[in-house]
Amino acid sequence: MTMEFGRRLRLGLFGTSHGPEVGVTIDGIPAGTPIDRAAIQADLDRRRPVGRRLATRRQEEDLLVVDGGVSDGRANGSTFRAHVANTDVRREPYDKLRDTPRPGHADYPARVRYGEAADLSGGGIFSGRMTVGLVIAGAIAKGLLRPRGLEVVAYTRTIGPVDAAAPEGMDPAEIARRSREHEVGSVDPAAAERMAEEIAAARRAGDSLGGIVEVRAYGAPVGLGEPFFDSLESVLAHAYFSVPAVKGVEFGAGFASVRLRGSEHNDPFVFRDGQVRTETNRAGGILGGLATGMPIVARIAVKPASSIAVRQRTVNLATRQPAEIVVTGRHDPCIVPRAVVVLEATTAAVLADLALVGGFLA
Amino acid sequence: MTMEFGRRLRLGLFGTSHGPEVGVTIDGIPAGTPIDRAAIQADLDRRRPVGRRLATRRQEEDLLVVDGGVSDGRANGSTFRAHVANTDVRREPYDKLRDTPRPGHADYPARVRYGEAADLSGGGIFSGRMTVGLVIAGAIAKGLLRPRGLEVVAYTRTIGPVDAAAPEGMDPAEIARRSREHEVGSVDPAAAERMAEEIAAARRAGDSLGGIVEVRAYGAPVGLGEPFFDSLESVLAHAYFSVPAVKGVEFGAGFASVRLRGSEHNDPFVFRDGQVRTETNRAGGILGGLATGMPIVARIAVKPASSIAVRQRTVNLATRQPAEIVVTGRHDPCIVPRAVVVLEATTAAVLADLALVGGFLA
């Protein structure tokens, strides 16, 4: 199995949804890098379900425990390790689902592949809870990137039918501030309210909703990324698609570029404040897989959460008969708001890794 | 630089757009695997620009030369190597662009990153011509997968405003046949004609068009893929985004899943011919990063080609003044039809690699 990622900043996720804990090991943090526990905890808190209207009833403190790799608040050259405890685990709801795979979940292919030995309770290693380790890694990565002027922010762009883009010129600090202000993570207060209503409606129906997270990275050094197979888009998309429920990724104009002509899509180069910039940013800050110096812009589609309270059709693998199930665990009607910090963190971890690979952090 | 991909089936691309040749080394082909040169050449021919209406005027035979790794028509356990010659290279058009980076191309970030030493003529290693190696690898991978009942096909789904999906039940052989019949690669004759007209119009305007390629893989064994970081979506997207001009990737319902509720998006499990299947396939054949046994469905957005004949604004890096350029090389008004075989090949190479990783080809 493959719980590792990165070339120079090597992440290893550990734990399972319903085991005692989840966490991350990180190899390759340059010795001396400040490790800001408060900043990590703040991001872990952003990942927790917050408002009553929107959240799972699974309530966990998700308190950061650093197990190693830090001396006097700085990376000390040994493997960094940290975890949070799984404190609110109720295994029963999953046990009865053993023979009746839940639609939309990994249950069926995981059982075929790994057999009875695999711990699939709560989704096992396929659970969104594994992203705790990404959030921890991302907070450390942001600490590596910020002193070099590289800032990563994310916000909820779309929930179901409601779409609200941050204006292109909006300051990253402003995006960060606004997206934290409202529990759905939107930067537009009016849209945020409509999004929350959509989520509440889905919740009342025992159903779920999907959405789109937009990530922007400002200040990436020109040339960051590696040609061809380790292009910025390749490595970012690889990491994004590892996050459970992600089903689409686009950069810059993305799928909309299909309806533009080349003359409309190409971004003209200009000088701005003595720097080479592009007038527009349809490329999403990436040409040839390398950073152009413009903001890196990615949009990630998150499917509606698979765990819903409505009755669903499935099969009984033991009896080989049709079956019905109602998934009774505690689940979010919409995981998009919680995915914001996860995808922001994932972006930071990838950019820090590529910055180390390319010698940009030397 | 990173011209390598794969864990067990290791591809290494070599050459540059305007060097003597481009090609691929492949490590890890099981000894004894039949290597069908005619099939490889057929795929290379599909990658070549065909009709006068649609194509670049750069004309190359792209004749396959196998340099090693094959004995008596079978992989012999040593590194496979093959190339095609670059026979129609005209370097001049690029040389004058040295100080004026072309909008939409890698010129600017590549020059900042790699300096004068980088060979960027014709795009260097950032050129679409590097995909020749992917096509060769994909043809070999298809030969590995086919005996296990795994078939990969691709077709042009969208060109500019014209979209035509293959019906969900269409046979893969039929998709393959139809997409080869019309030069644009569509499976719908009427749509194909409209697509061709759109391309011709863009060509007349000295402009370019983008589009969407849809890839389908039939017969993947249940459980193919690795959890989390090497999920099917992760590794496929990684490879897709390495292909120049790709700016978006989605699986199954993809970005459209955002507007569905969970109850609409979850695919109910059913028995069909004694097999566990899903009634619908919004998951695109992938749950938890593993194959479900349903067709794997990916859509890849290809931006309008960056090389256009219309005058564009840029900067002169030497004089640090605004500048204008007209890119006079020979270029395609729409690369989507040629990307079909590239993305089909890329898919096959990834699936074969993951099948080797997972022990499915043992």
Added chain:
Amino acid sequence: MTMEFGRRLRLGLFGTSHGPEVGVTIDGIPAGTPIDRAAIQADLDRRRPVGRRLATRRQEEDLLVVDGGVSDGRANGSTFRAHVANTDVRREPYDKLRDTPRPGHADYPARVRYGEAADLSGGGIFSGRMTVGLVIAGAIAKGLLRPRGLEVVAYTRTIGPVDAAAPEGMDPAEIARRSREHEVGSVDPAAAERMAEEIAAARRAGDSLGGIVEVRAYGAPVGLGEPFFDSLESVLAHAYFSVPAVKGVEFGAGFASVRLRGSEHNDPFVFRDGQVRTETNRAGGILGGLATGMPIVARIAVKPASSIAVRQRTVNLATRQPAEIVVTGRHDPCIVPRAVVVLEATTAAVLADLALVGGFLA
């Protein structure tokens, strides 16, 4: 930094000598593999200093704590993690050595490379204590290999001037039994006593001794290993030389082969009990980097422990003057007996990894 090893069975060591703990994460243990905690603890106990005559006075229980990856006594598909606490840490002796690097230790190059931020107390990640993780991994690997008839044993071959080889035909179980019987790990009782006397003499002089560990692996499937860069010798030696204090590795006749002619060194093939075997085993069970079916035989030279009580000359990096130091920590006069289980474990981990790579455990 690079605390990871293996392609399919991926080890990640964590902790530091004087931090709260040391341990290992293991990715890639096939789900369902039995995890025998008693066997792991037994190997950890073998690694502990035993007799008063021979050991460091640093006394730690080294009790195994399994943190994840196991359900109902079997690997469950998530990352395996385990650690032992560092309970007997005294930091002072090391702090005063900050400016006066200890001869024979990593202090000086580590400080130049990693600066003040590196945690070098007790050797940090350069300490022999990091091998705890190897022992844990090796015990699990032995559990993977044994059901396939592959048995790994090691013993103390040489201490200082005393050399005692196990007879070629000695049964692996007998080697294992005997080497556990005497605290020095020799299979020859008389030699063991002489070895113990040599160690005791060195201890009395405040000095240290080196030696040679011999590892034998029985029952490796013919063909195990990968050609060229992942030859059995290459991967084994890579891992052996990671173990602190190892300065030489040889297989089969090794350095002594230099004095043989080819006709003496080549092992004639014969049939024995219907199996292809070689009459002699100068190849140490490896030809062309692949297992021949004969016992794999490796000898590993362990230098005399660097920490000694006698006064040594060094430099003061702060004052840039010559200096003298006496290393007052608690140290072994001879680490060879404790290295036996470490190198046995390392061998098992490598063979299990290569067996997974080659499909021998499918």
Added chain:
Amino acid sequence: MTMEFGRRLRLGLFGTSHGPEVGVTIDGIPAGTPIDRAAIQADLDRRRPVGRRLATRRQEEDLLVVDGGVSDGRANGSTFRAHVANTDVRREPYDKLRDTPRPGHADYPARVRYGEAADLSGGGIFSGRMTVGLVIAGAIAKGLLRPRGLEVVAYTRTIGPVDAAAPEGMDPAEIARRSREHEVGSVDPAAAERMAEEIAAARRAGDSLGGIVEVRAYGAPVGLGEPFFDSLESVLAHAYFSVPAVKGVEFGAGFASVRLRGSEHNDPFVFRDGQVRTETNRAGGILGGLATGMPIVARIAVKPASSIAVRQRTVNLATRQPAEIVVTGRHDPCIVPRAVVVLEATTAAVLADLALVGGFLA
């Protein structure tokens, strides 16, 4: 199969002994690095059998052909590729050996592992001829290292019973000059003559001889290497043991350290010309896996060549009867002199890779 090596300077060997060619691809040479074809050819010439007395009768020009990655004499950022033709291939002698594996060769385990499909003619990918690619890579690596003051030299230390060490203070240029002067590669003219006589005697007997190559690397930056699994010793030994016929590797005092006490083995630190140095160099320039600034010293044991003209016993795998063979190909009575440049090159390639990993070439 695994024909690749390195993390940042990625080598891929291709070809087979009796195919049309052998060569190497190299990914990761910094763009702009001078590629000195004459220096590469000079090293290829050193690898060729030279004197009539000592050499195989297989005579090949081994003329370097650079296939890509170079523009105007410098690495251009695309994959470097080069090969030499196999011009003097006679396949017959091998074909008759198909069922009677040659003692000392990979024939038997390779056939068990890879079956009939593997091309084992002339040893296939197990042949010493594959080291042509290492020599090419090493020559380029030396060009990367030399401007940073890092010089790698190797010489024949031992042939059969004749051992002649270069004095510790001998200048690297002098070692290089002397080892090139006499065909056996020794730095001691009298010993060289005795070595040549030993080889000639073995040749007359239809037999072969082994020996030891000593490699020294001067000027490695303090701290080069990575902790634990990518220690200098680990990565160097990994690469050395990939070279066919290598059966032992030691650094510094190596196996002899076993007979020293710690007080004799530890190298005292001293200031010399204002630099931290050690008075002796029993550590072979490596502590804790990192370079100390002293010369890196490795000795590599090369077994007597397996191909000998005397009658040998083997088995017939088809008839399952005992058999005898006489290997009639053209072979070296002693490959040690030719291994000198191969191991020197291997060392340079590893050091350049680790220097790139550690940021020492930035």
